[in-house]
Amino acid sequence: MAELTKKGIGGFLARQGILVAFVLFMAGFALINQRFIAIDNVFGVIRSSAILGVMALGVTFVVIGGNLDLSVGSMMSFSTIVVLDLHDKLGPALAIPAMFGLTLALGAFIGFLVGYLRLNSLIVTLGMLSAIHGLTLTWSGGKNMDIADKEATWFGVFGRGDIAGIPMPIILFGLLAAVLGLLLSRTPFGRKVYAVGGNGQAATFSGIPRARVVFFTYLISAFCVATAGLLQASRSLGSQNTVGQGMELEVLAAVILGGASLLGGAGTVFKTVIGVLILGFIHNGLLLIGLEFYVQYVVTWIIIVLAVWLDIAAKRGRLWSPIA
Template sequence: MQTDLKAFLRRHGLLTGFGVFLIGVALSADGFVTPGNIFDVLRQVSITGVMAIGVTFVVITGRLDLSVGSMLTLLTVVAVDQHNVAGPGMAIALTLAAGIGIGMVNGVLVGFVGLNALIVTLAMLSFLQGLVLFYSGGSNVNVQNAQTTWFAVFGRRDLFGVPVPVLIFLMTAIAAAFLLNRTIFGRQVFAVGGNETAARFSGIAARWTVFWAYVLSGLTTAIAAIIMGSRVMGAQNTIGQGYELTVLAGVILGGTSLLGGSGSIWRTVLGITMLGFIQNGLLLLGYPYYVQWLVTWAVIILAVWVDLGAKRGRILA
């Protein structure tokens, strides 16, 4: 019994601890459990949640993708600008293509060239920040004909009483969970993250697996950018700033190991949603905005510590 409890705490202790904290916030913050606040949080979480789903694939392979925040900014600017130039249909197509393209570049550099994922994605983050300023000329972009365009459906409308962004988040999670748990590719993702050398010897194309994981990360970030542009009906040059840390914190809060080899789409959904409600609760309790970032950093540091402790326990066992 004691051994089972220790194993549970090693695997789910972080999520359980923040769950208890969230209950405390719910009991203390006025208006926290109202339908209006819940739907507002879910609308916001749908953006980071869709991004986190793609990043989960990358992290399970034992890599990181810290470029998604700047990627979100660039793709949102592209979506809004191209909406004004070529219409919503072309804007969506170009945004998805651009996201896939950026993911392919990351995948080639990390998967095939063999460069360090942290360095590559940090460099991509900086490059995309510069590209945003070049593309936009340093100016904010707003959607034209905002009152009549069907582009608003993705971020501002409800379907059967449920916000469309939440439905997109849910459908993305269902598709990703099937891909990760029910396909050969999903098994390869786990194998590469668990022991890449053994995966290669067993005939798995590890480089291609890593490549496609980054492509998925780019694709989901593009979907999130469409939601963001539709919701805000515009784009600022800093609209995605810091999102990479929020996404990473949500992924690891959901139990995906930074060491690779284990993870779950549905636990990521739970982790990013819980993080969103915690941040919202802190604001309702009157804490300054920067406290949210302290919480995000705490999640990351604690997750690294828990991961290393779990690995040490497996080695000693």
């Protein structure tokens, strides 16, 4: 009985340990600072997490499909710089679709390399991280971008506007999460993504076009990155050309925290949203208790390690390795 209880507790922690830790973090931060659970603070955290969240939605498809995408941070910088630059040259009505087209082209290129050429996704996207960063610097001439006449443009509605008091970034994040959640859980394409990530060889033998499925997961990821770039540019109406640098690790942390397996074949959009909020509220709580912003980087690293450990533990049914 004691052994069964031990295994039951271990199995529960392996599956739900991050959520238990999140509840403890929330309770602890709320006790230390009552402002943590204030409505304005909660809305502020969700709004500030929306850009990261939108990117994480797309990466969820890639990870469930059994691959990685480490290029999303650089690609977000590229999208932000491009739409700001084209805003003054073409106007926002043309700049937005042009930026989406260029970003989707990058996603299609990555999808072709990983899906059709069967190249390792870690190597490809790590290389593209540097390549797209160089492309961004080349496009901007090494300079930051700003909209010339910030008062005369309607471009700021995406990042600064609201509907019925709800900020637009939250609305767009929620709508995109709902649409992609339905796509992943209720359509044949979503089932194919799970099949390819769970066992790519078996999926191919079953008649599922593995290369095409992987290709479209990267297109979805690129679309989400372009949306995040639009939100970032619209919110600030100007940007540094390294605005997305390092975000790929935070995005991956949020996806894994939400339960998506690095081995592929497991995860949901809804749980990714939860993972994004976990990171957002932990970062906010650390700031409210007086810790410096750079402490967030250490905490993010700890969370990534913990999430990967729990992911592996869930696969083997115990927290500790049987060899240990």
